[in-house]
Amino acid sequence: MRWLDERDESEIPGTIRKLWIGEAKSFREHLLRLDSDSRRSRFGSPVNEFFISNYAARALGPNSVVHGFFADGILRAAAELRPFGRGFPAEAEAAFSVEQDYQNHGVGSALLDRTILAAKNRGVRTIYMSCLAENRRMQAIAKKYEADLRFEADEVVGEVANTGPTPLSLMREWIADGHGYATAILDVQSRMLRTA
Numbered sequence: 587m588r589w590l591d592e593r594d595e596s597e598i599p600g601t602i603r604k605l606w607i608g609e610a611k612s613f614r615e616h617l618l619r620l621d622s623d624s625r626r627s628r629f630g631s632p633v634n635e636f637f638i639s640n641y642a643a644r645a646l647g648p649n650s651v652v653h654g655f656f657a658d659g660i661l662r663a664a665a666e667l668r669p670f671g672r673g674f675p676a677e678a679e680a681a682f683s684v685e686q687d688y689q690n691h692g693v694g695s696a697l698l699d700r701t702i703l704a705a706k707n708r709g710v711r712t713i714y715m716s717c718l719a720e721n722r723r724m725q726a727i728a729k730k731y732e733a734d735l736r737f738e739a740d741e742v743v744g745e746v747a748n749t750g751p752t753p754l755s756l757m758r759e760w761i762a763d764g765h766g767y768a769t770a771i772l773d774v775q776s777r778m779l780r781t782a
């Protein structure tokens with residue numbers, strides 16, 4: 587099993603941080619930029635703009651953890667972790683979306699790292715990653731984390747066994763959050779300077 591400390595995120599072409607509730611618009615714009623194949627792979631079937639707008643408006647709720655990948659300050663990929671039920675649920679579902687130009691650069695793998703870490707720190711023991719059977723790329727990144735892939739009709743459900751939080755895993759998430767916060771502030775400042 588690989589964890590965040592074993593992956594070198596410096597190789598990905600941007601930065602990863604958690605999305606805030608107020609970033610639904612950026613999330614919506616990212617989902618709308620997905621090409622039709624990626625959109626279908628992300629949602630399991632073709633979906634229209636109306637569906638995506640409604641989805642994005644509700645996606646950044648208090649129970650979800652959504653990591654975003656930013657290149658030049660623009661959200662280009664996201665990983666959603668959505669626990670089933672309230673309180674401290676042991677099961678959650680995860681979903682990933684990487685815009686076409688950023689696919690195959692390690693972004694999805696880095697987002698899966700962060701998602702597993704967030705799940706571990708919240709006591710989630712099983713993460714379901716539902717993807718179409720033909721989605722070899724998603725299966726390839728899930729296999730890196732020893733996900734046990736089980737085939738159901740035309741879907742693949744990946745279950746990642748989790749052992750629960752440790753002081754080290756909690757510290758890794760805090761450090762990543764601190765770094766993400768600092769990066770977000772720098773992004774805002776550099777955009778303000780560019781428009782000034």
Ligand SMILES: CC(C)(COP(=O)(O)OP(=O)(O)OC[C@H]1O[C@@H](n2cnc3c(N)ncnc32)[C@H](O)[C@@H]1OP(=O)(O)O)[C@@H](O)C(=O)NCCC(=O)NCCS
Nearest residue numbers: 624627628682683684689690691692693694695722724726
């Ligand atoms: C699936 C997805 C999340 C993967 O993210 P990504 O950033 O492209 O993935 P990475 O670059 O981290 O890794 C891709 C891996 O797949 C492998 N791969 C690429 N094409 C492949 C193929 N046709 N068959 C098998 N493996 C393939 C790559 O070699 C790489 O593995 P490696 O790191 O061992 O070399 C992304 O492509 C995406 O968002 N697709 C559209 C939406 C989607 O399918 N979401 C998943 C369902 S929720």
